[in-house]
Amino acid sequence: MTIKKKVGIIFGGKSSEHEVSLQSAKNIVEAIDKDKYEVTLIGIDKDGSWHINDESQYLLHAEDPKLISLNKTNEGVAIVPGQSQNQVLNMSTKASLDQLDVVFPILHGTLGEDGSIQGMLRIANIPYVGTNVLGSAVCMDKDLTKRLLRDAGIGVAKWHTYKKHQKEHISYAEVEQDLGLPFFVKPANQGSSVGVSKVRNEEEFQTAMDEAFLYDTKVIIEEGIEGREIECSVLGNAEPEASVPGEILPQGDFYSYETKYIDESGARLEIPASLDQDTEARIRQTAIESFQVLECEGLSRVDVFLKDNGEIIVNEINTLPGFTKISMYPKLWEASGISYPNLIDRLIELALERHERDTSLKSSRE
Structure with a gap:
């Protein structure tokens, strides 16, 4: 009899791409070979709390991408660093979960693909899918x-970089002269077009900068290609x-x-x-x-x-x-x-x- 690998799927998260992560997790759960893998579902809500989920009810409104949400449970999770086993605990029962052979952290955006979860899993000595800490952060x-x-x-496209404390000193005229129109304003550390604006005039520029700085303290302004x-x-x-x-x-x-x-x-x-x-x-x-x-x-x-x-x-x-x-x-x-x-x-x-x-x-x- 083949012993199934135990795969932890971590999904959701505090990022602006929370709902995308829920859809991705749903897709993976539906596609993974249940004859080869035993799945443990760990959902992270928008406040950052971790929940052990059951496959039969881990999502609400699962078929509607506009309404999809995490089904929160009363079973919290703790990761214990430095252990060769018993790295994941159920905080409600204080019992350890089955030893995970590998984690698939299908978390998009902030705290999910920026090296944060990767660093935590590395410290806990748990194998994980995807790029390492350095590559993720970069x-x-x-x-x-x-x-x-x-x-x-x-x-790469020509670009300018600004920190939030420089916002009041950014010259639209200089940016337009150097990059031309239209150009794009983007938070430096976001994914999937979150906070991204296409700029065609000075009024749109000010709105775009305000929007981008909602998501990051560093913004890039990039020429349109x-x-x-x-x-x-x-x-x-x-x-x-x-x-x-x-x-x-x-x-x-x-x-x-x-x-x-x-x-x-x-x-x-x-x-x-x-x-x-x-x-x-x-x-x-x-x-x-x-x-x-x-x-x-x-x-x-x-x-x-x-x-x-x-x-x-x-x-x-x-x-x-x-x-x-x-x-x-x-x-x-x-x-x-x-x-x-x-x-x-x-x-x-x-x-x-x-x-x-x-x-x-x-x-x-x-």
């Missing part, structure tokens, strides 16, 4: 991402692979949060993208190089602009991309020959492989 910060890619010779929006999924650790690229064809002004996760008619996805062989190869190679430069592991989705002259501009790298039913990451791998259940298998294998590699390293001089 990719979450759009300013640092651009600096590292630029220094590696990878194309005319080009096709292409996305590529990357999978692997030391020797990553890139999927076939897909193209986003937004029906609105730009690829907003609502378009990505709520309005299924908000954008058309062309998978695979209509590209000549050379361009496809260059995009896939750029995705892999970006993944490696930014110290990513496990999985990431690399988003680029393809300009009319063939130039490739990297827009962002998402280290925990959405797994909703309209998400690009799993769709691109399906088009590349890896089914959804097999993709989950591979991600778990990569997590265990990375953990074994890391724990084999010496941590002292003894």
Whole structure:
């Protein structure tokens, strides 16, 4: 009899992408091979409290992305660092949960893909799916991402960076002169277009800055790029692979949060993208190089602009991309020959492989 691996799925969270995470968790729970894995569900509510959930009732309004919510329980969770077993406790009963073989932290945005949960799981010595602490933190910060890619010779859009204390001294005229119109204002540490605004005039600029600073103390102002929006999924650790690229064809002004996760008619996805062989190869190679430069592991989705002259501009790298039913990451791998259940298998294998590699390293001089 095959012993099932125990997989903890952590989802929800305090970020602005809470509802997206719930949808992603739902998708994974439905797709994971129950003959191979035993699932433990740990939901984090918007206040940051952790809940042990039952698979039969962990979500409310599960079929409606506008109303979906976490079903809070009275069973809290504690993570115990430094243990080889009994790392996860039920705070209501004080009993330890079954030893988790691996955690899939399908948490998007702040505290989920910025290195925070990754650091906690590392301290607790629990293998986890996805990029390590450093890569997660770097990719979450759009300013640092651009600096590292630029220094590696990878194309990025021109940008300015400002901290909140500089807000009153930012000159719209100088930004317009340098970046042209339209340009985009973005919180430096948010994902999925949260707090992002397209700016065409000074009035929109002031509103956009106010909006962005609601979500972060650092904001980037980025030139608008005319080009096709292409996305590529990357999978692997030391020797990553890139999927076939897909193209986003937004029906609105730009690829907003609502378009990505709520309005299924908000954008058309062309998978695979209509590209000549050379361009496809260059995009896939750029995705892999970006993944490696930014110290990513496990999985990431690399988003680029393809300009009319063939130039490739990297827009962002998402280290925990959405797994909703309209998400690009799993769709691109399906088009590349890896089914959804097999993709989950591979991600778990990569997590265990990375953990074994890391724990084999010496941590002292003894």
